Amino acid sequence: MAGTSLANAALSMFGGRPHGQHMNKSTNNQSSFQMPLHYPRYQKKDYENMPEWKLDRLLSEYGLPVSGDVDQKRKFAMGAFLWPSQEG
Structure with missing residues (x-):
C-alpha cells in the first residue's frame, strides 16, 4: 500500500494528470516531458x-x-x- 500512497502524492504534486501530461500554465499547452x-x-x-x-x-x-x-x-x-x- 505504501507504493499507492506515494503514487497518489506524486499525482497530487503534478495536478493529478497522467504521467507525461503536465500543463504549461503560460500557454495552457501540454508538454511531453516524462520523468523516468x-x-x-x-x-x-x-x-x-x-x-x-x-x-x-x-x-x-x-x-x-x-x-x-x-x-x-x-x-x-x-x-x-x-x-x-x-x-x-
Missing part, C-alpha cells in the same frame, strides 16, 4: 562498453542531448549519471 521512474544503475565500465543506440535511448529518456559522436555521448552520460565516487 528509476535513476540509471550503470557503472563506469557499463558506459564505456555501451553501444551508441543504447546511449541515445538512455539520454533521450532523461531529456538530455543526444548529439555528438559516441565518445562524447559516453562522457556526457558518465558525467550526468555517475557519482564522483563511481568515476574512479
Whole structure:
C-alpha cells in the first residue's frame, strides 16, 4: 500500500494528470516531458562498453542531448549519471 500512497502524492504534486501530461500554465499547452521512474544503475565500465543506440535511448529518456559522436555521448552520460565516487 505504501507504493499507492506515494503514487497518489506524486499525482497530487503534478495536478493529478497522467504521467507525461503536465500543463504549461503560460500557454495552457501540454508538454511531453516524462520523468523516468528509476535513476540509471550503470557503472563506469557499463558506459564505456555501451553501444551508441543504447546511449541515445538512455539520454533521450532523461531529456538530455543526444548529439555528438559516441565518445562524447559516453562522457556526457558518465558525467550526468555517475557519482564522483563511481568515476574512479
